Amino acid sequence: MKQIKVLGNGCTKCQKTAELIERIASEQGVEVHVSKETDAQTFLQYGVMSTPAVVIDEQLKHSGSIPHTDQVKEWLTA
Amino acid sequence: MFEVFAQFADWLAYELLSLSPDSKFGDAVHFFIEDVSKIYVLLVVMIYFIALLRASLNVEQVRNYLAGKNKGVGYILGSGFGAITPFCSCSSIPVFLGFTSAGIPVGITMSFLLTSPLINEVAILLLMSLLGWKFTLLYVVVGMTVGIIGGAFLDAIKAERWLQSFAKKALEAGQNAPLQTTQEKEKLSFTERHRFAKDETLEIFGRVWKWVIIGVGLGAALHGFVPDGWIEHYLGDGQWWSVPAAVLLGIPLYSNATGVIPVMESLIVNGLPIGTTLAFCMSTVAASFPEFILLKQVMQWRLLATVFAMLLLSFTLVGWLFNGFSAFL
Numbered sequence: 001m002k003q004i005k006v007l008g009n010g011c012t013k014c015q016k017t018a019e020l021i022e023r024i025a026s027e028q029g030v031e032v033h034v035s036k037e038t039d040a041q042t043f044l045q046y047g048v049m050s051t052p053a054v055v056i057d058e059q060l061k062h063s064g065s066i067p068h069t070d071q072v073k074e075w076l077t078a
Numbered sequence: 079m080f081e082v083f084a085q086f087a088d089w090l091a092y093e094l095l096s097l098s099p100d101s102k103f104g105d106a107v108h109f110f111i112e113d114v115s116k117i118y119v120l121l122v123v124m125i126y127f128i129a130l131l132r133a134s135l136n137v138e139q140v141r142n143y144l145a146g147k148n149k150g151v152g153y154i155l156g157s158g159f160g161a162i163t164p165f166c167s168c169s170s171i172p173v174f175l176g177f178t179s180a181g182i183p184v185g186i187t188m189s190f191l192l193t194s195p196l197i198n199e200v201a202i203l204l205l206m207s208l209l210g211w212k213f214t215l216l217y218v219v220v221g222m223t224v225g226i227i228g229g230a231f232l233d234a235i236k237a238e239r240w241l242q243s244f245a246k247k248a249l250e251a252g253q254n255a256p257l258q259t260t261q262e263k264e265k266l267s268f269t270e271r272h273r274f275a276k277d278e279t280l281e282i283f284g285r286v287w288k289w290v291i292i293g294v295g296l297g298a299a300l301h302g303f304v305p306d307g308w309i310e311h312y313l314g315d316g317q318w319w320s321v322p323a324a325v326l327l328g329i330p331l332y333s334n335a336t337g338v339i340p341v342m343e344s345l346i347v348n349g350l351p352i353g354t355t356l357a358f359c360m361s362t363v364a365a366s367f368p369e370f371i372l373l374k375q376v377m378q379w380r381l382l383a384t385v386f387a388m389l390l391l392s393f394t395l396v397g398w399l400f401n402g403f404s405a406f407l
Contacts, residue, residue: 009171009372040171040375041244049137049176050169064136064169065277 310349328361
């Protein structure tokens with residue numbers, strides 16, 4: 001199961017990012033656990049400067065915007 | 079080139095809705111239609127083209143560029159980048175930490191964060207089209223000055239003492255670490271630029287369209303319903319107390335620059351002095367409680383309160399200064 005973290009201060013974009021990933025994962029039948037991280041120290045830990053950011057299995061994949069659908073598909077199938 | 083919007087408003091308000099051009103209501107509706115249609119068209123066109131140009135500029139690059147710059151240049155650059163770099167206000171915490179952990183002094187980081195909400199391409203565009211280039215230039219200079227002096231002041235009082243402890247540690251670690259070499263710049267293809275610009279346009283327009291309606295609506299109401307000369311009669315002399323009153327009034331009102339600029343236009347046209355208008359609008363845009371509370375994660379209360387007080391004081395001074403100036407012009 002992929003551990004996915006969505007980093008952000010709880011703005012609507014972060015919310016949408018998390019929902020998007022969950023939706024695509026369930027469409028593709030990939031098992032994921034999506035958690036939302038709002039703690040400032042977590043941003044520092046991953047070196048994230050723009051949110052929403054996506055961390056999959058401890059690897060920073062994306063930051064600064066809601067990801068595109070095809071990007072998310074790529075991460076989930078990798 | 080803007081007459082087409084007046085003609086469109088003529089047609090919609092006077093012909094289609096058959097309102098009388100002589101009535102207050104007809105006048106207000108006409109004003110509303112003309113301004114909203116003009117602003118929407120300008121926004122979509124300009125956001126797209128500006129986004130094409132700055133697709134490769136992001137906060138990570140700004141940080142790499144600012145790291146290790148000396149303070150004097152740092153404040154000016156920080157404020158300048160704050161004006162042109164796009165970032166969502168919900169990113170202020172990670173941006174603050176990213177800058178801080180690269181060893182950039184708190185003052186330079188704050189120059190960036192303070193200028194950012196005040197000046198952006200949408201604000202500049204609206205100011206140019208509604209109030210002309212002279213006022214726009216004035217607004218940009220004032221906004222950047224507040225950011226630059228604010229940042230320098232925070233370093234002068236050693237504001238880093240009042241960061242939350244983990245942020246303070248990150249700053250110290252960053253200052254002692256050797257400067258990281260900047261990552262190589264990726265070249266963007268036109269398709270990628272277009273994609274970025276399209277996303278930006280949709281995103282920004284989706285966020286600001288309602289502010290335009292609110293702002294222009296208020297402006298139209300002022301335009302059509304406040305008796306001619308009322309504002310000028312009571313507030314037109316730039317009475318000293320009207321400036322701090324305007325700043326205080328602006329705190330609970332929260333808007334972004336897009337919503338407040340159409341209101342500025344109406345206030346100025348109705349005879350509110352330029353200083354009072356600037357003070358009110360900057361306070362509305364930059365001093366908002368919800369965003370300040372977010373900064374609590376990285377700053378102690380003491381620093382938070384200092385920054386807030388500093389902003390209010392500087393907007394008041396800006397107001398007095400410009401009201402004073404205009405008396406001599």
